[in-house]
Amino acid sequence: MLIGSEIPRIVTAAMRGGAGKTLVTIGLIGALRRRGLSVGAFKKGPDYIDAGWLGLAAGQCFNLDTYLFPPETLISSFLFRSQGKDMAVVEGNRGLFDGVDAAGSYSTAELAKLLEAPILLILDCTKMTRTAAALVLGARALDEHLNLGGVILNRVGGTRHESVVRRSIEQATSVPVLGSIHKLALDNFPQRHLGLLPYQEHPGAVEFVEHAAQVIQQSVEIDEVVSIARKAKEMGRSIDAAPFSAARSCRVRIGIVRDSAFQFYYPENLEALEALGAELVYLSALQPSPLPDVDCLYIGGGFPETHAERLAENEVFRRSLRDAVNGGLPVYAECGGLMYLSRSLVIDDNAYPMAGVFSVDTVLQRSPQGLGYIRVEVTAENPFFPVGAELTGHEFHYSSIAMPEQLGDYFAFKVLRGHGADGRNDGICRNNALGTYLHIHALGTPQWAFSLVRKAAQFRSDPTRHVGEMSQANVR
Amino acid sequence: MSIPRVVIAALKGGAGKTFLTIGLARALKARGLPTAVFKKGPDYIDAGWLGLAAGGDCYNLDSYLFEDKVVLGSFLRGSIGKEIAVVEGNRGLFDGVDSSGSFSTAELAKLLVAPVVLVIDATKVTRTAAAMVLGCKALDPSVHLRGVILNRVGGMRHERVLRDSIENAAEVPVIGSVSKLPLTSFPQRHLGLLPLYEHPRAIDFVTEAARVVERSVDLERLLEIAADAPFWEGDRYALERLVPTQSYGGLRIGVLRDSAFQFYYPENLEALTGHGAEIVNVSALDPVPLPQIDALYIGGGFPETHAERLSSNHVFKDSVRSAVLMGLPVYAECGGLMYLSRNIRVDEKVYPMVGVLPVSAVLERKPQGHGYLTVEVASPNPFYPEGTVLTGHEFHYSYVTAVEGNEATYSFRVLRGHGIDGVRDGLCTRNVLGTYLHVHALGAPLWAEGILRRAQQFRKSCLRDNDSLCSTG
Numbered sequence: 001m002l003i004g005s006e007i008p009r010i011v012t013a014a015m016r017g018g019a020g021k022t023l024v025t026i027g028l029i030g031a032l033r034r035r036g037l038s039v040g041a042f043k044k045g046p047d048y049i050d051a052g053w054l055g056l057a058a059g060q061c062f063n064l065d066t067y068l069f070p071p072e073t074l075i076s077s078f079l080f081r082s083q084g085k086d087m088a089v090v091e092g093n094r095g096l097f098d099g100v101d102a103a104g105s106y107s108t109a110e111l112a113k114l115l116e117a118p119i120l121l122i123l124d125c126t127k128m129t130r131t132a133a134a135l136v137l138g139a140r141a142l143d144e145h146l147n148l149g150g151v152i153l154n155r156v157g158g159t160r161h162e163s164v165v166r167r168s169i170e171q172a173t174s175v176p177v178l179g180s181i182h183k184l185a186l187d188n189f190p191q192r193h194l195g196l197l198p199y200q201e202h203p204g205a206v207e208f209v210e211h212a213a214q215v216i217q218q219s220v221e222i223d224e225v226v227s228i229a230r231k232a233k234e235m236g237r238s239i240d241a242a243p244f245s246a247a248r249s250c251r252v253r254i255g256i257v258r259d260s261a262f263q264f265y266y267p268e269n270l271e272a273l274e275a276l277g278a279e280l281v282y283l284s285a286l287q288p289s290p291l292p293d294v295d296c297l298y299i300g301g302g303f304p305e306t307h308a309e310r311l312a313e314n315e316v317f318r319r320s321l322r323d324a325v326n327g328g329l330p331v332y333a334e335c336g337g338l339m340y341l342s343r344s345l346v347i348d349d350n351a352y353p354m355a356g357v358f359s360v361d362t363v364l365q366r367s368p369q370g371l372g373y374i375r376v377e378v379t380a381e382n383p384f385f386p387v388g389a390e391l392t393g394h395e396f397h398y399s400s401i402a403m404p405e406q407l408g409d410y411f412a413f414k415v416l417r418g419h420g421a422d423g424r425n426d427g428i429c430r431n432n433a434l435g436t437y438l439h440i441h442a443l444g445t446p447q448w449a450f451s452l453v454r455k456a457a458q459f460r461s462d463p464t465r466h467v468g469e470m471s472q473a474n475v476r
Numbered sequence: 477m478s479i480p481r482v483v484i485a486a487l488k489g490g491a492g493k494t495f496l497t498i499g500l501a502r503a504l505k506a507r508g509l510p511t512a513v514f515k516k517g518p519d520y521i522d523a524g525w526l527g528l529a530a531g532g533d534c535y536n537l538d539s540y541l542f543e544d545k546v547v548l549g550s551f552l553r554g555s556i557g558k559e560i561a562v563v564e565g566n567r568g569l570f571d572g573v574d575s576s577g578s579f580s581t582a583e584l585a586k587l588l589v590a591p592v593v594l595v596i597d598a599t600k601v602t603r604t605a606a607a608m609v610l611g612c613k614a615l616d617p618s619v620h621l622r623g624v625i626l627n628r629v630g631g632m633r634h635e636r637v638l639r640d641s642i643e644n645a646a647e648v649p650v651i652g653s654v655s656k657l658p659l660t661s662f663p664q665r666h667l668g669l670l671p672l673y674e675h676p677r678a679i680d681f682v683t684e685a686a687r688v689v690e691r692s693v694d695l696e697r698l699l700e701i702a703a704d705a706p707f708w709e710g711d712r713y714a715l716e717r718l719v720p721t722q723s724y725g726g727l728r729i730g731v732l733r734d735s736a737f738q739f740y741y742p743e744n745l746e747a748l749t750g751h752g753a754e755i756v757n758v759s760a761l762d763p764v765p766l767p768q769i770d771a772l773y774i775g776g777g778f779p780e781t782h783a784e785r786l787s788s789n790h791v792f793k794d795s796v797r798s799a800v801l802m803g804l805p806v807y808a809e810c811g812g813l814m815y816l817s818r819n820i821r822v823d824e825k826v827y828p829m830v831g832v833l834p835v836s837a838v839l840e841r842k843p844q845g846h847g848y849l850t851v852e853v854a855s856p857n858p859f860y861p862e863g864t865v866l867t868g869h870e871f872h873y874s875y876v877t878a879v880e881g882n883e884a885t886y887s888f889r890v891l892r893g894h895g896i897d898g899v900r901d902g903l904c905t906r907n908v909l910g911t912y913l914h915v916h917a918l919g920a921p922l923w924a925e926g927i928l929r930r931a932q933q934f935r936k937s938c939l940r941d942n943d944s945l946c947s948t949g
Contacts, residue, residue: 016604134487167575
């Protein structure tokens with residue numbers, strides 16, 4: 001399979017986080033689709049929430065991250081997912097040149113150069129007029145190799161504000177202003193934890209996407225955007241394989257807890273499991289039915305804190321999960337999943353009982369406890385990774401772990417970069433359950449899916465196993 | 477002129493410029509350096525805080541309102557006897573009234589031949605900050621961008637990445653880095669700081685700001701930058717100063733000055749006293765009648781936050797009303813206009829005010845007028861000759877309802893800005909004028925003259941008629 005690299009493409013970027021990039025990108029995708037164009041949507045960096053919204057607008061969204069994936073993997077993924085689309089829209093993250101260091105490594109600018117894609121700069125014009133021209137000029141001056149295709153003014157206060165900013169930019173730079181969005185058009189949007197509310201928790205998500213599409217259609221010259229995207233040069237690369245080659249070596253059933261509390265799954269992670277022969281069984285921690293018969297369970301992140309009461313009330317599921325772990329079920333839990341496996345989740349003065357797999361409590365704090373890339377070294381025996389392996393992913397959590405009581409729990413990871421559970425350790429283990437604040441991406445860590453499937457196969461063939469039926473018996 | 481000087485600017489409003497400038501002024505004062513402070517643009521609140529911090533008056537510099545030579549003269553006069561001058565810019569460095577940035581902070585810095593230190597809000601940005609600095613250098617290379625102060629920095633790693641990026645890629649030294657502070661305690665209102673008069677512990681905040689600056693900014697570097705400002709032969713402008721006269725000696729001009737009415741440019745008061753008039757400070761909150769005066773000047777402020785107290789002070793309100801009936805000249809700006817109206821409506825509540833102007837002031841949730849305001853005097857009024865063009869600024873969340881009856885007229889036609897209703901301003905009745913226009917005496921030389929002349933007429937008419945009858949007290 002050879003996939004061409006002439007896909008029209010654009011990267012949306014801003015001078016800093018919080019400029020309204022995601023809402024504009026959602027609307028841009030919606031507006032392009034209204035024109036009958038099929039859009040491949042991508043989100044730069046590790047992120048589930050923005051990607052969820054972009055996926056809602058485009059049909060699907062995939063993450064691109066040069067820090068987590070090797071460049072060839074990233075380009076392959078981009079081309080493979082753009083297959084059959086009329087245009088690709090990549091939403092950058094943070095400021096255009098913000099990377100992990102002073103050289104801006106792994107920044108949105110670097111990604112745009114890797115994809116040879118023009119940049120659409122979204123400028124927050126709040127409390128600013130002509131100085132906006134200095135920002136555009138600076139963005140062009142800092143890296144001449146960057147293709148700055150156009151500017152969209154966001155949060156303009158009125159027509160006079162717009163015309164001063166527009167003329168300033170056009171007089172001082174050669175970058176065209178392709179649109180102007182009024183400050184009230186998109187910003188009445190619910191936020192949480194430094195970003196958007198997940199679309200799964202938003203009561204009118206689909207309507208919002210339509211609204212954003214309408215706003216962008218009225219405020220941005222879509223033809224110009226498409227024309228700039230089409231001017232992107234052929235990348236001179238092609239790919240000859242899907243990112244995951246189907247192995248289908250063993251048949252296992254892997255449970256995925258997916259409900260409005262747990263939503264953070266990269267589509268590639270699920271595809272990687274399936275490619276290795278796993279059948280995915282979706283289940284909910286909010287439904288009062290016991291765990292079904294699965295060979296392994298994957299619990300991603302989410303917002304257990306906003307569902308704490310309902311999760312706590314669902315004793316049937318909690319107990320069946322605890323029993324299953326006691327019976328040896330492999331469980332891989334990330335972030336919100338780790339919180340759910342703890343004994344209780346403490347929010348302000350309330351302690352909500354959780355699954356009680358680990359003998360620790362998690363406590364919701366008021367500021368982020370870990371935010372950014374995390375790298376760990378596997379230092380102790382655990383169900384999934386060999387000792388000595390290094391894992392890279394990201395973390396973003398407002399919860400911390402209260403001291404464990406050492407009832408058979410231990411940490412399997414040493415933190416090399418980032419925060420993890422306590423700044424030094426992560427990867428809390430008990431039996432075949434592992435809970436970690438590290439969100440892993442299958443494209444960056446191919447061995448992750450193998451480990452889960454292998455462990456599932458082992459457990460499946462274990463003559464002493466009992467999941468599902470036994471816990472059901474317990475409930476009765 | 478060789479006074480060390482520096483302009484503190486930012487890329488947009490809200491970057492924390494005022495807080496840092498307040499802290500800087502105080503920290504310099506604490507070092508024993510007499511510090512002159514200036515605020516760019518029309519603004520009372522920031523200027524109030526800066527004056528408190530520096531322990532003296534803060535003067536506004538605004539090339540839109542004053543001729544350049546008046547700006548220079550004011551800067552030089554205000555710097556006499558000081559060892560350093562600190563000018564706080566406004567809005568974004570290059571933001572002016574149009575797309576070429578006329579009257580921007582950058583233009584002011586060039587006029588003063590002063591180096592610029594840029595405050596950068598580091599929230600959610602790392603290396604892209606270097607692009608911002610680079611862009612400022614590129615947009616106008618004749619601005620002396622000499623240093624950067626990072627504000628709201630998230631931690632040591634954040635600071636290091638920002639500092640290295642800016643110093644390497646933009647080649648401007650980072651001379652300070654201020655951590656993200658729990659400054660929610662620094663009170664804001666109406667797009668800015670709370671006026672210091674309303675702040676219970678204003679001086680504590682100034683001290684706290686100074687502590688933050690001392691801890692986070694390399695003051696030696698800042699002093700070097702300020703001292704490095706080029707020598708410049710502009711001293712002759714200082715000579716063009718107001719020559720004091722006694723033409724209006726003996727006049728008593730009341731100025732309503734309390735925690736509700738605070739917005740007075742020091743130059744306006746100086747313009748009155750410079751001609752021999754005496755300023756009599758009066759409070760609208762004390763239950764005491766108006767003293768004997770020849771004219772009353774009511775500046776802006778926040779009558780809405782004092783509505784209950786103003787409204788229940790019948791003694792004072794009644795005395796103002798009867799003085800107006802007797803012909804007392806009253807010049808009222810913005811909050812003063814609201815106070816002279818029949819009532820102020822805040823949400824569902826109606827607070828009766830003085831009631832000499834047959835309108836109601838209604839407080840809205842959004843600014844009704846914000847920016848420069850230019851009016852032409854279109855009909856007879858107590859203070860200005862017809863045909864005069866006045867420029868000042870307006871910033872009001874209130875509007876006033878249409879005039880009821882024929883007791884009052886609008887004497888200004890709006891040429892730019894909003895005024896009372898987008899086309900008119902300058903509500904007049906008897907010897908009273910109420911307007912949303914804040915004038916600056918340096919930009920409106922006729923203003924002081926108008927008040928003093930009318931005050932003198934009033935005094936003469938009182939003496940002619942009957943002194944005791946006419947007494948406003």
